[in-house]
Amino acid sequence: MKTQYYTATSLDGFLATEDDSLDWLFPLGSLKDSSYPEFISKVGALAMGSATYEWMVRNAETVAAETGSPWPYMQPTWVFSSRNLPTIDGAAIRFVKGDVRTVHSEMRAAAGDMNIWVVGGGDLAGQFHDAGLLDELIVQIGSATLGKGKPLFPRRVLSPSLRLVSVHQMGAGMAELRYTVDIGRAAGVGTV
Numbered sequence: 001m002k003t004q005y006y007t008a009t010s011l012d013g014f015l016a017t018e019d020d021s022l023d024w025l026f027p028l029g030s031l032k033d034s035s036y037p038e039f040i041s042k043v044g045a046l047a048m049g050s051a052t053y054e055w056m057v058r059n060a061e062t063v064a065a066e067t068g069s070p071w072p073y074m075q076p077t078w079v080f081s082s083r084n085l086p087t088i089d090g091a092a093i094r095f096v097k098g099d100v101r102t103v104h105s106e107m108r109a110a111a112g113d114m115n116i117w118v119v120g121g122g123d124l125a126g127q128f129h130d131a132g133l134l135d136e137l138i139v140q141i142g143s144a145t146l147g148k149g150k151p152l153f154p155r156r157v158l159s160p161s162l163r164l165v166s167v168h169q170m171g172a173g174m175a176e177l178r179y180t181v182d183i184g185r186a187a188g189v190g191t192v
């Protein structure tokens with residue numbers, strides 16, 4: 001029953017370009033050849049920010065062509081936004097705003113004994129971390145740099161609160177690092 005931030009990032013720490021493109025990411029590897037199938041099989045609830053959700057809305061046709069559905073998640077999803085956003089047919093989405101702790105309680109109840117996936121972006125994952133709710137970071141580092149873009153995790157988290165537990169090479173395009181977050185020792189936490 002963990003809360004996990006599972007994401008891909010560029011080598012220089014960006015999730016997406018400044019204009020929310022992920023085109024740099026797809027040539028680097030395939031989800032089906034990654035840890036994703038096993039990871040998602042243990043997820044009971046998802047959280048994402050509005051830019052991440054709007055990428056799904058904008059790319060619904062591509063997602064449908066690849067997965068058979070414009071919304072590939074069976075699990076309930078909490079989308080954080082202060083705005084009114086369009087819905088996607090067949091998606092179990094709740095739009096929420098504000099304190100992640102309240103939402104996390106709802107997600108925990110829905111997920112039961114499965115994990116919670118914080119999809120991104122980086123600041124939303126940071127909000128869960130700030131509240132002491134993030135248990136693991138699972139980061140697939142792509143062999144590409146972007147120079148600027150949407151940050152992986154805009155927080156200052158100092159040693160020793162992150163504990164590296166595994167390193168896995170995925171061909172020449174990716175390396176996956178898994179960290180546990182030692183919440184009790186997360187002393188050097190701050191926004192940047």
Ligand SMILES: NC(=O)c1ccc[n+]([C@@H]2O[C@H](COP(=O)([O-])OP(=O)(O)OC[C@H]3O[C@@H](n4cnc5c(N)ncnc54)[C@H](OP(=O)(O)O)[C@@H]3O)[C@@H](O)[C@H]2O)c1
Binds near residue numbers: 025127
């Ligand atoms: N590389 C990867 O594997 C990967 C993974 C995840 C995401 N991505 C991409 O990375 C980019 C992330 O974008 P982003 O950094 O802008 O992050 P984001 O979390 O997707 O969106 C940020 C927005 O979410 C809303 N929000 C966040 N916290 C909130 C809260 N507590 N209450 C209410 N609203 C809240 C705010 O917008 P509003 O209130 O204005 O709606 C905020 O500006 C996207 O392009 C996404 O597609 C890539």
